[in-house]
Amino acid sequence: MSATSARRSRKPRKSQATTGFFDLRLYIAGPTARSLAALANLKRICDEHLEGRYRIEVIDLLERPQLARGDQILALPTLVRKLPKPIRKLVGDLSDTERALVGLDLRPRSPGKS
């Protein structure tokens, strides 16, 4: 409840997402078509909206399975926004650009749409 109201009160203001640095982690399991699609989608979004102020770290859990625990990864691919705070998790291949932008706080959440 409190989280929701905090989010709502932040909405009218300029979020720090519009100016801050984005530290992003993309979790994948091997170079599957879905992994590659997610990475391509992410790069496109970043280039369009975050030029010069983002970093993408790709973590292949097939190589480093022990890292799944730290960020509570279940679904793949998952994009974790480490910065700016709060941490956000975007599940899926980011093909839904609108939702991805909302999830990254690059576009305000529209109340009618879920």
Place this chain on the structure above:
Amino acid sequence: MSPRPATRAAPVRSVPKSPTGIQGLDEITGGGLPRGRPTLICGGPGCGKTILSMEFLINGARQFGEPGVFLSFEETVDDLTMNFASLGFDPRPLSARRKLSLDYVRVEPHEILETGAYDLDGLFIRLGHAIDSIGAKRVVLDTIETLFAGLSQTRVLRAELRRLFNWLRTKGVTAIVTGERGEAGMTRHGLEEYITDCVILLDHRVVEQNATRRLRVVKYRGSTHGANESPFFIDESGISVLPIASLGLQHRVGTGRLSTGVRDLDAMLGGKGYFRGSSILVSGSAGTGKTSLAGYFADAACRRGESSLYFAFEESAAQIVRNLRSIGLDLEPWLGKGLLQVHAARPTTSGLEGHLSAMHRLIDEKRPRVVVVDPISNLISVGTSVEVKAMLARLIDFMKVRQMTALFTSLTIDEGHPEGTDIGISSFMDTWLVLRNIEQNGERTRRLNVLKSRGMPHSNQVREFVLTSHGLKLLDVVRDQGHVLVGSERAAYAGDGAVAARSTGRRSPRR
């Protein structure tokens, strides 16, 4: 790698099984859960799913050399550790020795946003890593349905869960998947559709303000299993299931005898008293002398130097000692020597499972030669009679196997039908003594008869007995013109000096 325990050997016709090490559950399932396959355990909140799962892992790691992974979707590792500790078990040393791995999978719905196609490979990798890093043979997923709260694409989720369970099968781990009881099906999200190897249902219900737990094996592919609901209880040593219909009746039967503590009563039982390892029921209405008989029995055991355990559900130890002193029986020295131990409790203070637990544990711990339960009928106020019956059957079996002789007293409410009110337990009993108060000619006299005593010749007479300051005495039968004389009639008759001629030919009664 690890030694294969002998208990794992299963009959050829049945699927291989992994013993749970949980008392009673391995009996019902004929040896444990299906080896290398997932088992679904479902039930409402607080029904004991998590504890059962934990015990499965603990026993696996400790007794069966099978490391285990506990993946919780609900509790943090710290909470889990605490819960394990509540079973008297600290998981940390085992974790350090890589016999156990606890992990918490956090699903925060408001943290997760779906932006396109995905699968649950992250979970697979995480679980696979945990399994491989300790060579786990057992896995618990508690409660995986939490995923449905975090991920909205249920169609994807369902497909992935199906894949997960199949993957667990190919990994060859014996898994427990817990599920919350749903309104329509067995679980809220129909997990029973995917896990068909074995399904166990737990239930926690309150009957007349007493909480009772039940367990039922709903399905067990490739194996026979007990289909009944079995009561189970949870205490600090974990879960114990009490299979109602599992009495093997294969216990050793002895021919040894032991005294009832009353010489005249020994005489009625073929001159030698009860069989060792048998169960004795002493029933009667209030004030007929049940506790006195129980006291004599315990006293006789102590005199032989045998330990006895007295469960008192009506009186405190001090009360029993005081009251029995009035009939010339002093149990105090036995209490002092520790030969006699009295465990007094009001049945209403804890539920049926609490009593089962306490009695079982005490008997198991003290290993007495003789046990008294006084009265068993007070447990009726705790559970329904089906449960009391199951509990008794279990307890009696437990004691018989250990050649303990047990005496149960039972309060009969209906004076007219003493045989009808004993909650159907008499069939478990080898010897049944019925005590009665009979009002006649303005006085009450006590009667005793042996209703049955398996495997020995016994008297069929209804005998009058008296409780004197010197003890319990059975009086000889006195007949006058075909009429049995009791009480003051008998005394008057004895005064006539005709007793010797007309009695059954034995000593004249003393009053």
